[in-house]
Amino acid sequence: MRVGLFIPCYVDAFFPEVGIATLQLLERLGVDVTYPLDQTCCGQPMANSGCQKDAAGAEALFVANFQEFETIVTPSGSCAHHVRAHLDAIPQTREVERVRRSTYELVEFLHDVVKVDAFPWAEFPHKVGLHNTCTTLRKLRTASASEIDEPFFSKPLDLLRKVRGIEFVTPSRPDECCGFGGTFAVFEEPVSAKMGYDKVADHHRAGAEYIVSADMSCLMHQKGCAERLGLDIRFIHIAQVLNGSRA
Amino acid sequence: MKPVDHAEASSHFIEAKAHLEFHDRRLWDLRVKRDREAHGIPEWEELRNLASAIKEHTLSHLTDYLEEFEAQAKNNGAHVHWARDASEHNQIVYDILSAHGAKTLVKSKSMLTEECDMRPFLETRDVEVIETDLGERIQQLDNEPPSHIVVPAVHKLRGDVSAVFSRTIGSEPGNNDPSYLAEAMRRNTRPYFLSAEAGMTGANFAIAETGSFVVCTNEGNADLSANVPKLHIACIGIEKIIPKIEHLGVFIRMLSRSALGSPITQYTSHFRAPRPGTELHIVLVDNGRSQRLGMKDFWTSLKCIRCGACMNTCPVYRRSGGLSYGATYSGPIGIIIDPAFDIRKYSNLPYASTLNGSCTDVCPVKINIHDQIYKWRQVMAERNQLPLVKKEAIRIIGKVMSEPRLYRAAISATGLAIEHLPRFAIYNWLNPWGRQREVPEPPKQSFRSWYLENRGRQ
Numbered sequence: 001m002r003v004g005l006f007i008p009c010y011v012d013a014f015f016p017e018v019g020i021a022t023l024q025l026l027e028r029l030g031v032d033v034t035y036p037l038d039q040t041c042c043g044q045p046m047a048n049s050g051c052q053k054d055a056a057g058a059e060a061l062f063v064a065n066f067q068e069f070e071t072i073v074t075p076s077g078s079c080a081h082h083v084r085a086h087l088d089a090i091p092q093t094r095e096v097e098r099v100r101r102s103t104y105e106l107v108e109f110l111h112d113v114v115k116v117d118a119f120p121w122a123e124f125p126h127k128v129g130l131h132n133t134c135t136t137l138r139k140l141r142t143a144s145a146s147e148i149d150e151p152f153f154s155k156p157l158d159l160l161r162k163v164r165g166i167e168f169v170t171p172s173r174p175d176e177c178c179g180f181g182g183t184f185a186v187f188e189e190p191v192s193a194k195m196g197y198d199k200v201a202d203h204h205r206a207g208a209e210y211i212v213s214a215d216m217s218c219l220m221h222q223k224g225c226a227e228r229l230g231l232d233i234r235f236i237h238i239a240q241v242l243n244g245s246r247a
Numbered sequence: 248m249k250p251v252d253h254a255e256a257s258s259h260f261i262e263a264k265a266h267l268e269f270h271d272r273r274l275w276d277l278r279v280k281r282d283r284e285a286h287g288i289p290e291w292e293e294l295r296n297l298a299s300a301i302k303e304h305t306l307s308h309l310t311d312y313l314e315e316f317e318a319q320a321k322n323n324g325a326h327v328h329w330a331r332d333a334s335e336h337n338q339i340v341y342d343i344l345s346a347h348g349a350k351t352l353v354k355s356k357s358m359l360t361e362e363c364d365m366r367p368f369l370e371t372r373d374v375e376v377i378e379t380d381l382g383e384r385i386q387q388l389d390n391e392p393p394s395h396i397v398v399p400a401v402h403k404l405r406g407d408v409s410a411v412f413s414r415t416i417g418s419e420p421g422n423n424d425p426s427y428l429a430e431a432m433r434r435n436t437r438p439y440f441l442s443a444e445a446g447m448t449g450a451n452f453a454i455a456e457t458g459s460f461v462v463c464t465n466e467g468n469a470d471l472s473a474n475v476p477k478l479h480i481a482c483i484g485i486e487k488i489i490p491k492i493e494h495l496g497v498f499i500r501m502l503s504r505s506a507l508g509s510p511i512t513q514y515t516s517h518f519r520a521p522r523p524g525t526e527l528h529i530v531l532v533d534n535g536r537s538q539r540l541g542m543k544d545f546w547t548s549l550k551c552i553r554c555g556a557c558m559n560t561c562p563v564y565r566r567s568g569g570l571s572y573g574a575t576y577s578g579p580i581g582i583i584i585d586p587a588f589d590i591r592k593y594s595n596l597p598y599a600s601t602l603n604g605s606c607t608d609v610c611p612v613k614i615n616i617h618d619q620i621y622k623w624r625q626v627m628a629e630r631n632q633l634p635l636v637k638k639e640a641i642r643i644i645g646k647v648m649s650e651p652r653l654y655r656a657a658i659s660a661t662g663l664a665i666e667h668l669p670r671f672a673i674y675n676w677l678n679p680w681g682r683q684r685e686v687p688e689p690p691k692q693s694f695r696s697w698y699l700e701n702r703g704r705q
Contacts, residue, residue, distance in 0.1 A: 009648065012694040013658035014687045019694030023702075035698050041648040048602065050624030050633070051641045057649025086621075138604035146282060147560065147608035149291040173275070177562045181601030186679045187637065188599060190258035191566050193683035194267075195601075198566075224684030 003033050004069030006062075006103070008076045008216075009041040015216050021243040022075040022106060028121070028243070029114055033073075036065040043089060044082035048182045052089040059090045067095045071113070072103040075239045077136035077215045078182070080105035085139065106239055107214050108142050111155040118162055121244040125165035128241075129208030130156060131199075131222070133215040134177050142214075146175045156214060156238060163241060171202040180221035196225035204231050214238050248592050250632075251573035253599040260402075260568040270402055271565040274395075278559045280508020281609065288500070297497050299613035302550035305488055306540060312455040312488045313531065319458025323520040325527040333363035336532045340365060340447075340480060343528050344374055347478050349444035353436075355462065355469035356380040357449030358396050358553060359482050359532055362575045377439045379468035381432055388415040394569030394577065397506045397555035402568045436468075446472035448518075450483040451552065452498060456491045459519040460529070463502060463512040470516050477525045481518065484532050486549040498552060501611040505554040539587050544622040548583045550612040557606035557616055563599055572596060579606035583619040586626070594632035597623035640676070658693055 003026065007019040026033045042062050046055035062083070066072045074080050083103040090096060110116050136142045136156070143154035160166055179185070179195025186192075200222050203211050211233060213219050219235040226233050236245065261267055285291045305312055317327045328343075330336035336359075344352065352374055360366070366376045366387070378387040382399035386392065389411045393399030400408065405423045412418035418431040448469045450460040460481060462469045473479045489495065503512045521527035540546050558564045558578030569577035574585040574593060582600060585593040597620050606616040627633060633641075647653045680686060692700075 007694050009654070009658070014689065016690050016692060016694035016697050020697060023698070035695075035702070037695065037699075038651040040651055040654040043648070046641050046645045046648070048621070048624070049637070049641050050597070050621075050626070050628035051638075051645065052625060052628065054641050054645030057645055061649055061651070134601065134603035134605070138608055145605075145608055147605055149286050149288075175605070177601050177603035177605070179562065179601060181603070183641075184598065184601050186676050188254045188257070188563070189679040189682060190254060190261050191563050191599075192601075194261050194566050195562050196684065198271075220687055221684065224680070224686065227685040228683055 001031060002070050003031050004066045004072045005033050005035045006039060006042070006066065006072055006074035006079065007035065008074060008079045010220065011075065011216050014220065015237070018075055018216050018237040018239055021237065021240040021245065022073075025239055025243040026073065029110075029116060031114065034069070039065045042079045042082050043087060044079060045182055047082065047086055047089060055089040059087050062087070063090070063096050063099050066099050066103075070102065071109075072099065073106055073109045074103065075106040075214070075237060076217070077105045077107075077133050077140055077142070078217060081135045081139045105136060105140055105142070105214060107136065107156050107159060108140060110159060110242070111142070116159065116162075119159075119242050119244070122162070122242055123164040123244070123246060124210075124241050126209045126247070127167050127169050127207050128160070128210045128212050129169050129171055129203040129206055130154075130160065130174075131178065131203075131211050131213035131218060132156070132175060133213055133218050136214050137175060159242060160212065160238070166241075169203075169206040169208050171199075171206045171208070173202055176202075178218050178222050180218045182217070185221055192221070193225060196221050197229060200226040200229065200231055200233060204233050208233060210234050210236050212236055212238050212241055248589075250592055250594045251596065253567065253571050253573075253595055256571035256573070257567035257599075260571055261566060266402065266404060267566065269404055270568060273401060274559045274565045277506075277508055278556075278609070281505055281556055281559065282508075284504040284508050284510060288504075294497055294501055295611055295613050298501060298552075298611055299550060301489060301494050301497060302612050303547065305490055306486065306546065306549050309485065309488065309540065312490055313485055315455040316453055316458055316488055317531070319456065320529055321458070323458050325458070325521060325529050328528065328530045330530055330532045330534070332534045336363045336482065336530055336534065337365050337368040339530050340482070341369060341372055341374070343478070343480055344369070344445055347444060347526075349374070349478060351375045351377070351439065351443040352445045352447055353377045353379050353439050353443040353472045353476065354447035355449065355464060355472045356383050356399070357447070357482055358393075358575065359449055359484050359534075360447070361392060362534060363482075363532070377436065377443070379436055379440070379472055380464070380466060381429060384432055384436065385411060388412070391570070392575070395555060395558055396553050396576065396580075402570065440471045440475050443476050445478040445480060446474075446476040447480045447482065448473050450481055450487055451502065452489050452495060453483050453487045454490075454492050454495065455488055457519065459492075459517055460487075461495065462516050462518065463499070463514065464516075465513045467514050470514060473516070473518060474522070478528070479518070479521065479525065480528045480530065482530045482532060484534070485536050486551075502552060502554055505556040505609065505611045535588055539584075542587070545583060545587065545619055547614050548580070548619060550614050551580055551584075552612055554611060556609040556611065560605045560609045561600075562603065562605070563601065567599070572599070579616045579620065580614075583614075583616060583623060586623055590626070590630060590632060594627050597627060655695070
């Protein structure tokens with residue numbers, strides 16, 4: 001299977017280690033991965049602000065970069081969701097529709113497509129709080145949400161449970177949004193920061209040494225909050241843990 | 248008109264730390280109780296599907312059901328009035344009151360009369376209006392609108408209530424005991440029930456086949472308002488109709504569980520006909536509802552049964568308070584209703600959301616609230632309602648992201664390449680980010696340049 005790797009702009013710019021871990025992990029699992037060099041962004045920041053016209057250029061470029069691939073994988077729930085559910089600022093040609101259908105968030109790709117049964121190289125001897133991002137939880141539905149009356153399931157936990165030495169702690173409000181919300185973080189700064197403070201404090205009280213998530217954007221926000229509060233808590237993307245990062 | 252600035256208002260709400268902590272905890276507690284009740288019913292998700300289907304069916308045949316309701320209500324001996332908008336509603340109510348020489352009106356909670364601004368209209372015409380719901384009465388005495396559609400004074404601490412009551416109804420200053428305060432309010436309000444010439448209620452549901460309507464309360468104040476005076480006026484939004492009495496059970500099972508996490512309200516009162524020697528007037532109100540029914544992306548907002556579950560679960564609402572929305576309806580449901588009343592005034596509200604989707608998942612009638620918030624943002628952009636600075640910032644990012652070379656320059660290994668971007672575009676983002684958060688350190692190289700070095704076979 002030829003997979004096109006989409007590394008979101010903020011991961012490319014600020015967290016290259018997350019991109020590297022994603023690439024190495026997929027290669028280890030025998031996936032034929034290519035990173036198209038002219039990629040930028042999926043269009044989400046503009047589209048989430050309602051500005052479809054300003055999103056069109058990035059969306060067209062995204063499709064141009066990825067249309068040659070059978071499958072597209074990205075270590076970001078919100079970007080994958082944007083492509084699948086909202087990439088509609090440009091005409092919906094057959095190529096566009098196929099690219100949208102073929103885009104996966106990393107956890108669901110590993111869980112549902114590759115169906116990984118072991119990560120023998122992975123060991124993470126720490127207390128971990130899992131941050132289910134709102135997009136993976138309530139849009140991609142990679143885990144059951146506390147609001148819905150349904151049997152418990154969690155694709156990220158299924159994967160993380162295959163990592164040696166990992167111990168999970170649960171905050172008092174596991175499904176509460178952390179307040180990142182894309183441009184919300186900037187345009188609604190007071191509430192965004194307060195939500196972030198509450199989120200990291202909740203994990204800290206539960207005894208988490210690390211917060212692990214499938215979205216680095218939420219973690220970037222939470223990390224900024226924890227550092228400002230002086231809380232001793234660290235942040236790591238699920239791709240890094242599954243790829244064998246020890247800390 | 249200047250748009251409501253939710254972000255600015257929320258910063259003041261957050262500064263009042265004790266109030267904020269209480270508000271967040273109290274409403275989260277309602278959400279937790281709601282989960283417990285909802286998960287205690289095996290068919291909960293099926294009930295949601297049914298409720299949604301009944302409402303969508305009714306809204307798609309609204310004229311038929313409204314006419315059936317009117318005919319049945321008249322058969323039962325009620326008077327039925329139709330109000331196109333808020334001012335017609337207020338005038339109709341006033342005309343009924345003056346025809347009966349009524350100078351005092353006791354009323355139970357109604358978001359519709361808030362929406363119509365009825366109280367000030369009647370008060371300037373010498374009608375004394377007494378809110379009889381405890382929370383609503385607190386807000387009336389404090390000259391503030393309700394901050395929540397179910398618990399109107401939830402943003403106040405008991406000390407605040409004590410201060411309002413001692414200032415307005417002569418309770419003992421500094422006595423913050425909730426039972427004492429509730430009793431003080433009861434003593435103040437009871438005489439009005441006995442002397443008022445008219446009573447008013449809203450309705451949670453109006454049933455087409457019977458011409459009757461149902462009011463759900465926990466304090467019994469609606470029953471006193473409706474049953475003591477000789478004149479009962481019920482103001483009902485046209486979206487409150489359901490076809491048959493057998494449908495009621497679906498909604499009654501979910502309303503209070505969603506709202507307060509209790510199995511049912513203390514009182515579920517059915518009103519069908521006037522008592523002998525009294526009059527019952529029903530005012531059916533449109534006030535923008537027909538127009539909303541015609542909006543492709545937003546008509547299902549009319550399914551709302553006003554339980555407030557979306558507000559209780561909303562992490563933004565809990566940390567900004569209902570008054571910060573500057574509108575009759577606040578929280579997620581407010582965000583998708585308010586702009587239909589006044590697009591300019593409420594143009595910022597769709598941005599007072601992280602689009603986390605919890606509102607949609609708790610909604611007992613399955614309104615896709617967060618999708619509608621997303622859609623309203625598109626409407627705001629299309630109608631040129633974005634503040635200039637925001638609009639420009641987004642335009643510039645859009646341009647940068649559509650050109651790989653510009654993008655690479657912007658994030659080049661030296662960090663943010665300021666020379667390639669207008670300074671304001673950068674500080675516009677960095678300043679608010681850095682006010683209460685650390686800014687991430689730019690790494691030595693981007694992922695792309697690492698890839699070229701390590702996998703550079705292309």
